Amino acid sequence: MTLDVALMLDLLGVFFFAVSGSLLAARQGFDLVGSLLLGSLVGLGGGVLRDVILNSGPPAAFSNPIYFAPPLLAAAVVYFLAGKVERGSRLILTFDAGGLALFCITGTLKALESGMNPVAALLLGVTTAVGGGVLRDVTANQTPRLFDPRDLYAIPALLGAGITAALWYLGWLDLATGTVAAVLVFALRMLGLRFGWHAPLAARSWARPRFRRG
Amino acid sequence: MTLDVALMLDLLGVFFFAVSGSLLAARQGFDLVGSLLLGSLVGLGGGVLRDVILNSGPPAAFSNPIYFAPPLLAAAVVYFLAGKVERGSRLILTFDAGGLALFCITGTLKALESGMNPVAALLLGVTTAVGGGVLRDVTANQTPRLFDPRDLYAIPALLGAGITAALWYLGWLDLATGTVAAVLVFALRMLGLRFGWHAPLAARSWARPRFRRG
Amino acid sequence: MTLDVALMLDLLGVFFFAVSGSLLAARQGFDLVGSLLLGSLVGLGGGVLRDVILNSGPPAAFSNPIYFAPPLLAAAVVYFLAGKVERGSRLILTFDAGGLALFCITGTLKALESGMNPVAALLLGVTTAVGGGVLRDVTANQTPRLFDPRDLYAIPALLGAGITAALWYLGWLDLATGTVAAVLVFALRMLGLRFGWHAPLAARSWARPRFRRG
Numbered sequence: 001m002t003l004d005v006a007l008m009l010d011l012l013g014v015f016f017f018a019v020s021g022s023l024l025a026a027r028q029g030f031d032l033v034g035s036l037l038l039g040s041l042v043g044l045g046g047g048v049l050r051d052v053i054l055n056s057g058p059p060a061a062f063s064n065p066i067y068f069a070p071p072l073l074a075a076a077v078v079y080f081l082a083g084k085v086e087r088g089s090r091l092i093l094t095f096d097a098g099g100l101a102l103f104c105i106t107g108t109l110k111a112l113e114s115g116m117n118p119v120a121a122l123l124l125g126v127t128t129a130v131g132g133g134v135l136r137d138v139t140a141n142q143t144p145r146l147f148d149p150r151d152l153y154a155i156p157a158l159l160g161a162g163i164t165a166a167l168w169y170l171g172w173l174d175l176a177t178g179t180v181a182a183v184l185v186f187a188l189r190m191l192g193l194r195f196g197w198h199a200p201l202a203a204r205s206w207a208r209p210r211f212r213r214g
Numbered sequence: 215m216t217l218d219v220a221l222m223l224d225l226l227g228v229f230f231f232a233v234s235g236s237l238l239a240a241r242q243g244f245d246l247v248g249s250l251l252l253g254s255l256v257g258l259g260g261g262v263l264r265d266v267i268l269n270s271g272p273p274a275a276f277s278n279p280i281y282f283a284p285p286l287l288a289a290a291v292v293y294f295l296a297g298k299v300e301r302g303s304r305l306i307l308t309f310d311a312g313g314l315a316l317f318c319i320t321g322t323l324k325a326l327e328s329g330m331n332p333v334a335a336l337l338l339g340v341t342t343a344v345g346g347g348v349l350r351d352v353t354a355n356q357t358p359r360l361f362d363p364r365d366l367y368a369i370p371a372l373l374g375a376g377i378t379a380a381l382w383y384l385g386w387l388d389l390a391t392g393t394v395a396a397v398l399v400f401a402l403r404m405l406g407l408r409f410g411w412h413a414p415l416a417a418r419s420w421a422r423p424r425f426r427r428g
Numbered sequence: 429m430t431l432d433v434a435l436m437l438d439l440l441g442v443f444f445f446a447v448s449g450s451l452l453a454a455r456q457g458f459d460l461v462g463s464l465l466l467g468s469l470v471g472l473g474g475g476v477l478r479d480v481i482l483n484s485g486p487p488a489a490f491s492n493p494i495y496f497a498p499p500l501l502a503a504a505v506v507y508f509l510a511g512k513v514e515r516g517s518r519l520i521l522t523f524d525a526g527g528l529a530l531f532c533i534t535g536t537l538k539a540l541e542s543g544m545n546p547v548a549a550l551l552l553g554v555t556t557a558v559g560g561g562v563l564r565d566v567t568a569n570q571t572p573r574l575f576d577p578r579d580l581y582a583i584p585a586l587l588g589a590g591i592t593a594a595l596w597y598l599g600w601l602d603l604a605t606g607t608v609a610a611v612l613v614f615a616l617r618m619l620g621l622r623f624g625w626h627a628p629l630a631a632r633s634w635a636r637p638r639f640r641r642g
Contacts, residue, residue, distance in 0.1 A: 031363035035416035082417035202463035203454035203510035240631035249630035296631035
């Protein structure tokens with residue numbers, strides 16, 4: 001996968017996550033500036049976390065200001081169009097799933113290209129993918145969606161990062177295979193939401209989850 | 215602006231933010247140690263974030279322990295004097311505004327001197343200025359003040375960072391012009407609070423903000 | 429203290445903190461994946477924070493995947509055994525105290541060996557020790573235990589970091605003295621909990637703390 005293609009996919013992931021952040025900002029009654037800032041935090045947070053951990057110079061989001069274009073676009077789109085769509089959280093979750101699908105691929109790839117071993121790259125890819133969403137929810141004072149036991153969130157990201165590391169190791173990673181991996185992650189996340197697929201609870205013998213959001 | 219003056223202004227900003235943190239700690243019923251720690255987090259958090267992103271050695275707050283003097287002083291001041299002042303949030307907001315005004319200048323300056331391009335420096339200056347306050351509010355389990363749609367918070371910081379970058383580019387940045395910029399940011403923030411100046415909501419057609427603090 | 433012994437103590441600290449995270453995940457009704465992730469965040473968060481601040485290459489937790497073994501073990505232990513123990517928070521606090529005791533030693537040591545001055549190393553040791561727990565509580569949407577004014581949390585960590593810096597400076601730091609320091613920190617934290625030892629409130633003249641958890 002050439003770097004230009006990787007940058008394009010990365011920016012698309014930033015846009016998806018930024019829309020989820022701006023939609024949440026709208027739902028919480030924040031203003032347009034808050035929408036831009038929460039969108040930036042969600043869209044860029046995971047990648048900044050990744051680059052800070054890789055420790056190889058300032059994060060891409062700061063050294064290359066093009067990264068702030070997707071959050072600007074996302075805040076504008078939400079400003080003009082949000083009233084036309086449902087107020088529920090389904091749309092937020094859909095854009096969040098798009099960001100998750102792209103970031104577990106691009107995050108793992110960037111870690112591998114920085115010379116990390118495949119296991120570390122996989123873990124950093126998952127961190128990149130889930131990091132922005134956790135920052136979004138914690139900042140908006142909600143329990144992170146990542147911890148909702150009623151569907152799958154980290155498992156699709158883990159799968160996508162694993163596939164990426166394997167494809168890269170085999171020399172098969174290109175735009176086509178990367179896109180297939182991203183679609184797979186997105187589909188698994190959305191199907192899990194739709195059909196309520198879920199993992200076992202954290203403690204085997206405690207019957208009733210007391211999880212509530214918000 | 216010489217480095218000594220920049221350090222002095224930076225320490226003053228740390229003190230202002232630390233007072234806002236210690237006051238919040240007092241209001242939340244934390245103890246003296248919690249007051250010192252929350253003050254340190256607010257006062258030093260934005261700068262540590264900035265230095266971690268600049269990725270040029272350990273953050274100033276750790277390599278130069280003088281940075282812990284302002285939080286110590288702030289915790290002592292709040293301990294002895296807090297009972298004499300109003301319990302409301304106005305005082306917290308005033309000190310917070312002082313920190314905001316100084317940090318958007320010193321943060322942008324430090325980024326420029328580390329060789330960042332002006333746009334990136336502006337963004338990092340804003341991050342430095344709002345970072346400590348977001349950490350304070352998230353840690354004390356409140357929706358960050360940054361997102362309150364009833365007044366302006368990020369816009370004054372953005373303006374201050376922009377002025378700083380422009381002055382630096384023109385070679386006009388010194389103690390006098392820097393102080394004028396900081397006073398301008400502080401005044402804009404306080405006037406916005408006083409008169410309820412605010413930005414448009416995140417979604418044009420959603421009538422009623424559901425924002426509540428705390 | 430050889431590096432192998434330091435690594436062993438570090439991994440034990442990761443395990444203690446990870447158990448506290450997985451227990452909290454179980455209590456909040458998270459699933460097994462959430463238990464693993466919250467355990468990893470608590471167990472590894474403080475050390476990642478420390479290494480990011482030290483700014484000397486990628487954090488140990490990512491460059492050496494053995495660090496993910498304790499969180500895996502902790503999630504499994506909690507999954508199979510949590511139902512057999514009390515549901516209260518006492519067990520969480522006990523494991524948290526174990527992590528605190530070990531991390532204030534290993535965090536200070538790592539900072540000293542990276543060439544930090546003793547004061548900075550002490551502060552970074554305390555940051556390492558309390559960082560994971562703050563991340564745990566903020567992520568699970570609770571006011572950090574660190575700020576509970578009814579017992580001592582940061583003071584034992586500060587004492588442990590101070591003893592470590594002193595022992596290291598005198599050339600007396602080895603497995604025996606390090607273990608004694610850790611036991612001291614653990615005992616002080618647990619005795620403080622048991623007998624309700626506490627520090628003065630943040631504001632001298634405000635009578636009634638309004639602190640509530642959760």
